[in-house]
Amino acid sequence: MEWTGARYADGPTVEVSGRIAASPERVWELVSDIGLMPVLSGELQSAGWLDGASGPAVGARFAGRSRHESLGEWETTSYVVACEAPRVFAWAVTDPEQPSALWRFTLAAREDGGTELTQWMRLGPGRSGLSYAIDRMPDKEERIVFVRLREFERSMTATVDAIRRLAEGTATADEVRA
Template sequence: MRLRDNPIIEVSRKLDCTPERAWELVTDITLPTSADGELFAAEWLDDADAVAVGARFVGHNRNDTLGEWSTTSVITEVEDGRRWVWSVGPEDAQPWAVWGFEVEPAREGSIVRQWARFGAGDSPLRGFIDAQPEKEARIISGRMAVWQAGMEANLDVVAAAIA
């Protein structure tokens, strides 16, 4: 596995709620902060208060290996009620990662999907790989496992908010 291939990870879950309710939940940037994952705080920037193209927010993260860090994200795509996508990293450079939530109607509920794709930007992850190129696949695989666990936890929180 190579970073230059922009690997992607995705999780999905069928939920017992309307697509409108699912959308309301997945567009709350603070909801994942209560999940078991790296993100522990998030807030809107520049007087933004809702998902909209161009809106920015900051996420504060931590884990035992990497410590604490913050990232700025900008929303790059919105299909109201269906999909929103944000880019992580400096706005004037290639993204470090691109993340998204999608909602689609399903029989007796909704399907919610969260996904993330590694970006080509000059991220801290790229620095780790450049320092140990022989471990590139292992480094990426490790981050993908962390991201997947976090996404599963996010969908657990969404499901719990419905119940």
């Protein structure tokens, strides 16, 4: 992937995919389980449904707590903006109209009975912690965005692989812990 010259206002994206030898229904159980996501992420520390929600549905909200060596610790509220089992699960971070980031899992059934899983994310257009780093060093914006997108790419690749291993039964949650 090439991100040279990407600016935050451009809404840069990252996408990773992987083939999983498990049904879309099995993969859906994993990608729609927000409680599992902190196990798979080195950055997301916890996630929990809000307002009495117990699972994904359009309009449901969840809180997430994250930590990053350079950005510190923070909490966000995310809004489920797409939920079509077992095909699409997407959420907007902070504000569904002007999200600081938009995240999406897409599942496609394969002819062999497996699943093609894609994880996608877009920065902005709303402000995020990255915006504050850019405010402090505007001359380094492209480099800041590039580094962050590379971090996301590595993390998302590891997440898709961990979901594959869990869905295929070749690893337990403790074995895939980030």
